[in-house]
Amino acid sequence: MNRLTLLLCQMLVAVVFFGLWQLLSTVPLFGVTVLPPFFFSNPVDVASQVVAWFASGVIWKHLLITLWESILAFAIGSLGGVMVGFWFARQPRVAAIFDPYVKMINALPRVVLAPIFTLWLGLGIWSKVALGVTLVFFIVFFNVYQGVKETSRGLVDNARMLGMSERQQLRHVYWPSALSWMFSSLHTAVGFAVVGAVVGEYLGSAAGLGYLIQQAEGTFDVAGVFAGMIVLSAFVILIDLAVTLAERRLLVWRPTAAESRG
Amino acid sequence: MQAGEAAAARAVALDDATVAFRVADARVYTAVDKATLGVDDGEFVAIVGPTGCGKSTLLNVAAGLLKPASGAVRIFDAALNGLNHQAGYLFQADALFPWKTAIDNVAIGLEIKGVARAEALERAQAWLTSVGLGAFGNRYPHMLSGGQRKRVGMAQVLIRDPRILLMDEPFGPLDAQTRQIMGNLLLQLWTKDRKAVLFVTHDLEEAIALADRVVIMSAGPGSRIIGDWRVPLPRPRDIFEVRLDKEFHALHREIWNVLKDEVMKGYAQSAGAA
Incomplete structure (x- = not known):
């Protein structure tokens, strides 16, 4: 085809x-x-609702809020995930001690944390960021942890024979290896950052796409609910596109399926 | 190989080195049993043996990556403690850093020693040129062929100018023609400053064509060194031509007679285990 x-x-x-x-x-x-x-509702009404939002400009404020929350959740969650993942992988004893707690928190459906975060951090963006962080953190954390632990023995031996100190090995071998694992989970992590933001907004907020959908639902405005979903889908596709572009720049060294010769 | 016999400096000396691994249910697997082996400074020694005979294990001991269970390792007459920092190690598997370009892979050996980046890159470029990859510096390892990656690997090891070169079946995964080309390249680079080389291979022809001495190991477990031949072929050699030499054939036949039994033994064992 x-x-x-x-x-x-x-x-x-x-x-x-x-x-x-x-x-x-x-x-x-x-x-x-x-x-x-x-x-x-019907597609014509939904479309006119979307057009009305963009024509009047009210949608931009909500989009920006959701985008900002997603970015913050992604940045903080990734940073935390990389650091803790790295730390645990290099300190097996620490990892062993925290292991049951990590599993416990990870098994918890994060949505139930939303009310707590709203209580602690208020209706503003930070309660949504916190929810997103709890989602992003674990994805990145597990990937980096695994990545550092499974850094190729051969590469480490080579690094040692080339005379790298422990610190240089961290910088030139473990760190890039961990980052490459983090990037391989980039799409999922970014997706979850958006989920965290939108779900958080939906459960209690004053702005954002989730708020928009929740408001429409509250007034039985079905066209508004669908319109919000469509804007959200387009938003996620655009973000995913940006991630793909970033990935292409950052992972030039990695063979792609098309390039690799058996 | 008695102590005091050697005239030239001993680059690597294994004395009764035994290497054992703990395997499942607390049993101990003896990989190499009481190996005594010396490599003089400037000497090219090849170790040949059947698959799984612990050739690489011996190399790892010389590199300091493995500690022998008993016996001693001396590098330039000093007991080896920890890693052997005088040695460069070319591994069997690809060990280039996949996230670094070819030139960065070569330069890294200097950079970690504190050489300024500009100078490191300049010298790395010179090394890439001397292994025939001058125009490939900005490629990542996955964009290079197997043979090209080995060339980069050689440059990566040699740029540090180690006094000893350890090579573990470096050309193993390459096709026959590329192996010969790489062999010639290795000899050409080695001739410049004659480092002590310990070269592990399962290919007897390659061993004779390259080395000053060929050492044969028995089939494992508990492999021992069972033969040590001097290769009288003159240098400089060309790997393509040296194989046509009469002396080459005589030596090949002589060594093969010993090696054959071990290869069959090793084969029988691995077949039995499978």
Whole structure:
């Protein structure tokens, strides 16, 4: 299948989906509207809601807030994850002591922490950042921990024979190895940062995409809920694109599937 | 190989070195049993033996990566304690840092010694050129072929100018032609300053073509050194041509007669274990 046909097929899926939605929610079938507008709204209303948000500019404030929360959650969570992961991997005794607690906290569904964070940090951005951090931290932490522990024996031996001190090994072998593992979890980590932000907003806030969706839901504005979801999806796709670009710059040294010769 | 016999400085001396590993259920596996081996300064010694005979183990002992259970290791007449900092080690597997470009991989050996980056890069470039990769400095290891990676590996080790060179089947994974080209390159670089070389291989032809002495190890476990031949072929040698030499064939036959039995033994053991 060439690119053009693929693209056409992909677009066809969207056209059929939205077409059916519009049809079933506006044209009665044997006297019954299959998708009652009250519960399902319709694509035209949803689209006009999205357009209205962008035309009036109210959406930018919410987007910016969510973006800012995601970035902070990602940055703080990654930093913490890298540092603690590195520390645990290099100090097996510390890792052994904390092991049951790490597992316990990681097993906890993070959503239940949201009320606590709201209580502690208020309705502003920091309670959402905290929620995102708890999600991002563990992903990065486990990856880095594993990455440092599994740093190739051969590379370490080579580094030692080249005369690297313990500190130089950290800098030239363990650290890049850990970072490469962190980057391999970049997409997931960024995704979870956004999830943390939006879920946090949804559960209690005064701004952001999650707030927008929650408000619409509260007034049975189904078109508003769907519009919020569409803006959110577009937002996530754009962020993912940015991550892919960053990855391409940062991981030039890594063979990609297309390049590697068996 | 009695003490006091050697005239030239002894670069590496293993004296009754035994290496044992603890394996499952507290049993002890003796990899190398009482190996006594000397490499003079400027001498090229090849160790040949069947698969799994502990050749690499011996090399790791000389490198200080492994401590022998008993016996002594002396490097330039000083007891080896910890890592052997006089040695450069070219590993069997790729050991280049995948996140560094070829030139950075070579320069790192100098940078960690505190050489300024500009100077380190300049000298690394010179080394890359001398291994025939002058134009490949900005490539990452995965963009290079197996043979090119070995060249970078050689430059990485040699730029530090170690007095001893340890090589563990360095050309093992390469195809036959590339191996010969790499062998010639190695000899050409070695001729310049004649470091002491301990070269492990399972390829007897390669060993004879390259080395001054060929040492044969028996099949493991508990492998011993069972033979030591001097290679009388003149230098400089060309690996392509030296193989056509009559003396080469005579020596090859002589050593192979000893090695053959060990290879069969080693093969039988690994077949039995599998």
